[in-house]
Amino acid sequence: MRLSRFLMLRIAAVSLAMMACALLLALWQARLNIAREERGATETARLFDELDGLESGPAGDMPAHLSALRQISAQGRLRHLQLQLQDDHGNDLLPRLPETSTPLQRGYAWLLPPAYGGVKPTTPQWNLQRADGRRFHVTLLLDPGSERSESLTDIAGLLGILLGYGALTLLAVYVALRLALRPMRKIIYAIGQYQRDRYDYRLPPLRLLELHTIGQALNHMAQSLASSQEARRRLDLQLRSLREDERSRLARELHDELGQRLTAMRADTAWLVRRSLGQPPLADVANALAEHCEHVQHALRDLLQRLRARQPYEDEDEPLPLHRLLHELVDSWRDMPDQGTRFELAMAIDEHAVGGDVALTVYRLTQEALTNIARHAQATRVGIRLALHDDGRLEWSVCDDGNGLTDPGQAAYRGNGLVGMRERVWALHGEIDMFATHPHSSRPGLTIRARLPLQPVSATSLTNDRLAHGEPDYPS
Secondary structure, X not given: OOHHHHHHHHHHHHHHHHHHHHHHHHHHHHHHHHHHHHHHHHHHHHHHHHHHHHXXXXXXXXXXXXXXXXXXXXXXXXXXXXXXXXXXXXXXXOOOOOOOOOHHHHHHHHHOOOHHHHOOOOOOEEEEEOOOOOEEEEEEEEOOHHHHHHHHHHHHHHHHHXXXXXXXXXXXXXXXXXXXXXXXXXXXXXXXXXXXXXXXXXXXXXXXXXXHHHHXXXXXXXXXXXXXXHHHHHHHHHHHHHHHHHHHHHHHHHHHHHHHHHHHHHHHHHHHHHHOOOOHHHHHHHHHHHHHHHHHHHHHHHHHHHHOOOOOOOOOOOOOOHHHHHHHHHHHHHOOOOOOOEEEEEEEOOHHHOOHHHHHHHHHHHHHHHHHHHHHHOOOEEEEEEEEOOOOOEEEEEEEOOOOOOOHHHHOOOOHHHHHHHHHHHHOOOEEEEEOOOOXXXXXXXXXXXXXXXXXOOHHHHHHHHHHOOOOOOOO
């Protein structure tokens, strides 16, 4: 259904309901006016009946007739008329009705054209002559006040109907728009998912044609972005795999070539040291040469450790020994000379459940994090932790008590090291965030936390996993 038709149907329904209410109100008003006219006609007939009795009735009934006339005059039920009764001396026998008009009625009367077209009408007057000689003078004064009051009431009713119709129309438009645009919450939710790079979310079919078209366009865009992102992830993993292979090749070459030659050089320098005993100048040179060879061999060992995670003798097809690798990495930082930082490693996860690519990523993340801490943080304590998160993913974190970053939230988008960590996590469908360890301290420190699947996953399996853990397919 089109949005315009949806709105028009609901506005038309409210309009019909309002017209029905207006018709009922008009019928009620007509019934009220008829009742007033009937009461006015009855009171007029009663008036003339009492006047006839006053003129021709017995003298003893005169007080009763005068009392009835006073009651008729006081009630004000005569339609458009006022009764004035005087005796033969000109004394008023009926009380004059007080002025009861409100300021609104007086203002309304001022706006109206002059009564009777500005021409004063003839006032009906006649005398009542009794048989006993008493006379009464009767005057019927024309009174347009009641008609003005009724017309003002009619105008007020009409304005009330118009105001009610306008208010109900606005309410109908509001309700119709809310009902029509309710699927927009799903669209907004989908856009929020796409902003968080979750292109696996799809909008369900929507009722309105315009919103359904938007939803299908968003689904198509998300499908294209998901395919592109998945292709980028595969390419990134392939590039990193090639990089690891190149690291391994370089490590093997360095180990096979330089390692053997350095071993031979250290054997030669050891022979020179022994032969130079008793020859101080030559002994000093031989000892210095031996120390240089030892330093080069230690530097080569450190370089090999950074280039490849496995030992040269380990099989590439075997699972990566993540526990041992992290312990060796942390121990290498602990054993550095003049090291004032305390390193703590806590692992509460089965390394056999972690896939090879994920384990290698965790190892490289830890390498990069510890290198950044040593270069910039000036920390006294560093904690590395691996655990299984509630959603079944691997949670890795490194926290320190160092200088921290000015804006940890944006740090992952600046600097080669942090950007590289973010890209590694992204390539495995993981999440990474950075925040201050102690936000209100002069040394806030930094915590880097990532959540990774235990095994590499595809976009489809990731979607099913999210739904299995209670993530809504669409907002309620």
